[in-house]
Amino acid sequence: MSSPSEPSGTRVVTPALLRDWPLPATEASKYGRGQVLVVGGARGTPGAAMLAAVASLRAGAGRLSLAVAESVAVPVAVAIPESGVVGLPETSSGSVRGDGAERLADSVASSDAVLVGPGLDDAEETAALLRGLAPHVGDDTAVVLDAYALGVLPGLDEVVERLAGRLVLTPNTGEAARLLGREIDDDDLADAVAEIAARYGAVVSCYGEVADPTGGRWQMSTGYAGLATSGSGDVLAGVLCGLLARGADRAQATCWGTHLHAAAGDRLAARIGPTGFLARELLDELPVVLSELVA
Numbered sequence: 001m002s003s004p005s006e007p008s009g010t011r012v013v014t015p016a017l018l019r020d021w022p023l024p025a026t027e028a029s030k031y032g033r034g035q036v037l038v039v040g041g042a043r044g045t046p047g048a049a050m051l052a053a054v055a056s057l058r059a060g061a062g063r064l065s066l067a068v069a070e071s072v073a074v075p076v077a078v079a080i081p082e083s084g085v086v087g088l089p090e091t092s093s094g095s096v097r098g099d100g101a102e103r104l105a106d107s108v109a110s111s112d113a114v115l116v117g118p119g120l121d122d123a124e125e126t127a128a129l130l131r132g133l134a135p136h137v138g139d140d141t142a143v144v145l146d147a148y149a150l151g152v153l154p155g156l157d158e159v160v161e162r163l164a165g166r167l168v169l170t171p172n173t174g175e176a177a178r179l180l181g182r183e184i185d186d187d188d189l190a191d192a193v194a195e196i197a198a199r200y201g202a203v204v205s206c207y208g209e210v211a212d213p214t215g216g217r218w219q220m221s222t223g224y225a226g227l228a229t230s231g232s233g234d235v236l237a238g239v240l241c242g243l244l245a246r247g248a249d250r251a252q253a254t255c256w257g258t259h260l261h262a263a264a265g266d267r268l269a270a271r272i273g274p275t276g277f278l279a280r281e282l283l284d285e286l287p288v289v290l291s292e293l294v295a
Helices: 015-019 046-058 070-079 098-110 123-136 157-162 173-180 186-200 232-245 250-271 279-294
Strands: 011-013 035-039 063-069 083-088 113-116 142-145 167-169 203-206 209-211 217-220
Touching: 011 015, 011 250, 015 250, 015 279, 035 046, 035 098, 035 232, 046 063, 046 070, 046 113, 046 232, 046 279, 063 070, 063 098, 070 083, 083 098, 098 123, 113 123, 113 232, 123 157, 142 232, 167 186, 167 250, 173 186, 173 203, 186 203, 186 209, 186 217, 203 250, 209 250, 217 250, 232 250, 232 279, 250 279
Parallel strands: 011 217, 035 063, 035 113, 063 083, 113 142, 142 167, 167 203
Antiparallel strands: 203 209, 209 217
């Protein structure tokens, strides 16, 4: 189904809109439900990649691979037994090195959706990693960039060109400002998100605002301040990657995923309180919210 957006203005994302924009049916096999690769997880921040990885499965993806720093690969594999884990070379300080991209060539080529960024912590190494990964990305593979992988994108024109038509970006407001090279005011956020989408040929989700490169705009109707907590953005990026792997197009996956993330926060806010819930608690809410929408 085509996107329910209108050139004349922003659409508010509600459960009714999403039900009129159903996710594609998936096959029964784990491969039919889509293969996800999450690349991130430096020595000191493996949790970010882990949150994103589990979120992709909670969103319905069928097969998960994780690529993290070698020193944490085994603990991550034990903590997430549903995943296959690849250890990547790291610097003396534990950052994932950019020259590890070749280890992932086959995994990147065979994945339906790839997420790069959660838990990466070195700008130069991340830029090198993206340069190394981009040539291996399949023509039909969607790519989600988050965190440090977003921060280095303005200097990677060759990566943006190689991934044209396949990028999804999940910046916070600081990262959005870096992508545009200017400060962003709250009143300017929706226009700034649309500008990022047009500049990078990407679908962009930022603080409840979504835009695509063709001029489509959407705004979430839900979400609490409690989502502003450590790891929440990693969960969002993982949900989007999981939906993309299932076969949703970029705008659909981003609208659905941003709503699922926000609605999961709503459920926790009602049960625990508007602030104080944890990002990992969002994970268990995601399948419930999803089932309510597709019932």
